[in-house]
Amino acid sequence: MTDPILTLADVRLTLDGNAGPVEILRGIDLDVAKGETLGLVGPSGSGKSSLLMLMGGLERATGGHVRALGQDLGTMNEDQLARFRRGNMGVVFQSFHLIPTMTALENVAVPLELAGAPDAFARAEAELDAVGLGPRAGHYPSQLSGGEQQRVALARAVVTRPAILLADEPTGNLDSATGAQIMDLLFDLRESHGATLVMVTHAPELAARCDRIVGLADGRISGAAA
Numbered sequence: 012m013t014d015p016i017l018t019l020a021d022v023r024l025t026l027d028g029n030a031g032p033v034e035i036l037r038g039i040d041l042d043v044a045k046g047e048t049l050g051l052v053g054p055s056g057s058g059k060s061s062l063l064m065l066m067g068g069l070e071r072a073t074g075g076h077v078r079a080l081g082q083d084l085g086t087m088n089e090d091q092l093a094r095f096r097r098g099n100m101g102v103v104f105q106s107f108h109l110i111p112t113m114t115a116l117e118n119v120a121v122p123l124e125l126a127g128a129p130d131a132f133a134r135a136e137a138e139l140d141a142v143g144l145g146p147r148a149g150h151y152p153s154q155l156s157g158g159e160q161q162r163v164a165l166a167r168a169v170v171t172r173p174a175i176l177l178a179d180e181p182t183g184n185l186d187s188a189t190g191a192q193i194m195d196l197l198f199d200l201r202e203s204h205g206a207t208l209v210m211v212t213h214a215p216e217l218a219a220r221c222d223r224i225v226g227l228a229d230g231r232i233s234g235a236a237a
Contacts, residue, residue, distance in 0.1 A: 101168030
C-alpha cells in the first residue's frame with residue numbers, strides 16, 4: 012500500500028470560548044489515500060469543518076500531528092503553510108470567497124500569479140472554459156449568480172492542478188438543481204486532474220458518491236463506511 016496523502020494522528024483542537032476552553036476535536040486518527048474521495052458527515056458542531064481546515068493548514072491543531080504529502084503541517088510557519096497550500100491544495104468554501112474587485116478571470120488567475128506562472132491568464136481562461144464560464148470571464152462576482160460564483164471558485168481551486176482538493180459544504184448556499192450541477196462538476200474535475208478529494212457535506216446523496224464516508228460526532232470519529 013502506498014503512503015497516505017493525508018495522515019492525522021491523535022489530532023486535537025481546543026479553542027477559547029466565553030465560558031472557557033472548548034474542545035472541538037478530541038483525538039482524531041485518520042488516513043486518506045492518494046486519489047481517494049472522502050466524505051465527512053455529521054451533525055452541525057461535530058467538528059467537520061474544523062477537521063477540514065486542519066487538513067489544509069488553515070487552522071492549527073493544539074495536539075497531535077497533521078501530515079500532508081509527507082510534510083508535518085505543525086512545523087511550518089504561516090508563510091511556509093501558504094506556499095505549501097498554493098503548490099499542493101485547492102480549497103472550495105461554501106461562501107465562495109471570491110475577490111469582489113476582480114473579474115472571474117482575475118480571480119482564477121490569482122493563485123497562478125502568486126506562484127509566478129508566466130501563463131497565468133491563459134491557464135485561467137482555459138479553466139473557466141472547462142467549467143462553462145468562458146463568456147463570463149470579464150464579469151465581477153456581483154454580476155454572477157451563486158452557481159456561477161461557485162464555478163469560478165472551483166476553477167480557481169483546480170487551476171494549479173493541486174494534489175489535494177478540500178471542499179467545505181460546496182453546495183450549501185445553492186439551490187438543489189444548481190448544487191447538483193456543481194457536484195457533478197467537482198467530481199468531473201477531480202477525476203480529470205487525479206486529485207484526492209475530501210468533502211464536508213450534510214447531503215447524504217453527495218456523501219454517497221465518495222469512495223468512503225467518515226462520520227463525526229462531538230469531535231470524534233463516530234463511524235466509517237466503505
